[in-house]
Amino acid sequence: MKAASFDYIKPKAISQVIDLLQAHGDDARLLAGGQTLMATLNMRLSEPQWVIDITGIESLKGIRLHGDALRIGALVTHTEIEFSELVAQHAPLLKAAAPHIAHRAIRNSGTWGGSIAYADPAAEWPTCLLALGGTVIAQGPQGERRIASDDFFTGLYSTALQPDELLIACELPLAQKDHWFGFSELARRHGDYAIVGMAATARREGAALRGLRIALLGLDATPLRARKTEALLEGRALDANLVADAVACLREEVDPLPDLTNTPDTKRHLIGVLLQRMLPHSVNV
Numbered sequence: 001m002k003a004a005s006f007d008y009i010k011p012k013a014i015s016q017v018i019d020l021l022q023a024h025g026d027d028a029r030l031l032a033g034g035q036t037l038m039a040t041l042n043m044r045l046s047e048p049q050w051v052i053d054i055t056g057i058e059s060l061k062g063i064r065l066h067g068d069a070l071r072i073g074a075l076v077t078h079t080e081i082e083f084s085e086l087v088a089q090h091a092p093l094l095k096a097a098a099p100h101i102a103h104r105a106i107r108n109s110g111t112w113g114g115s116i117a118y119a120d121p122a123a124e125w126p127t128c129l130l131a132l133g134g135t136v137i138a139q140g141p142q143g144e145r146r147i148a149s150d151d152f153f154t155g156l157y158s159t160a161l162q163p164d165e166l167l168i169a170c171e172l173p174l175a176q177k178d179h180w181f182g183f184s185e186l187a188r189r190h191g192d193y194a195i196v197g198m199a200a201t202a203r204r205e206g207a208a209l210r211g212l213r214i215a216l217l218g219l220d221a222t223p224l225r226a227r228k229t230e231a232l233l234e235g236r237a238l239d240a241n242l243v244a245d246a247v248a249c250l251r252e253e254v255d256p257l258p259d260l261t262n263t264p265d266t267k268r269h270l271i272g273v274l275l276q277r278m279l280p281h282s283v284n285v
């Protein structure tokens, strides 16, 4: 199929984008890497009157240190994140997760901001953002607004962004020496969207983890925190018994939605397998 006809515009400034969003509301869509939008246009799942190409806006590009955070611009591609020295040093979770996103051609075009704003519950970046406790920076007619990752994902493909706002960047806390990061997922073939996946961050304290954040993908309409499992593990010396208890707690805590080929029970089992594999690497059990 081909996309329905639309008007195309390529603004040079964020203020122009906001004016266009205000003028056209739901009749407009932003075009970033196009790796999701072009498919939905071509399948006529989306028929906007206006496509606003934001790729010419320089201020949305680049990865840099900003105070005590790592700032990733909306237009930074998945590949740029994968090979960034700053990301490797300050947000190694993203480096670990990047190769799981689709294939090279898609990673070369798809953007950080597009993935976070689209909020696919099986996508890697929203889950990593949640595990890191990052902040989304949105810009709209009233200026900039900061939204905590815990409050950003509101439903299936839905976020706290207002119709006249765009995501301009995200800020992530900088990794410290005593921090631990884990990323793991299960997919039928490399490059497929994952069946289930997990991103976790914590501070190591001897044989224990503190401030643990476990974010899950592929289980619900949004990426999810495993809050009961986090609380169970908080500050306790990790050994084989605690790992087994945590796996049981996680399987009890989640209520997975099925997909076309996997039942809730399969997903419940698989997410436990991921935790079982990941936790012993966090400290030396």
Ligand SMILES: Cc1cc2nc3c(=O)[nH]c(=O)nc-3n(C[C@H](O)[C@H](O)[C@H](O)COP(=O)(O)OP(=O)(O)OC[C@H]3O[C@@H](n4cnc5c(N)ncnc54)[C@H](O)[C@@H]3O)c2cc1C
Residues within 6 Å of the ligand: 029, 030, 031, 032, 033, 034, 035, 036, 037, 038, 039, 074, 100, 101, 102, 103, 106, 109, 110, 111, 112, 113, 114, 115, 117, 118, 120, 122, 123, 124, 125, 161, 165, 166, 167, 168, 191, 192, 193, 194
């Ligand atoms: C075959 C295939 C396999 C894929 N596999 C995976 C996978 O395994 N894991 C994964 O995570 N992703 C996967 N993707 C999706 C890919 O990562 C996309 O790049 C990403 O989801 C969207 O980013 P984009 O820059 O291409 O956004 P676009 O397609 O340009 O836009 C997507 C949506 O986000 C909105 N948008 C874009 N930028 C902004 C912004 N700055 N502010 C507000 N709204 C914005 C657009 O209006 C649109 O609604 C796959 C895609 C394909 C085609």
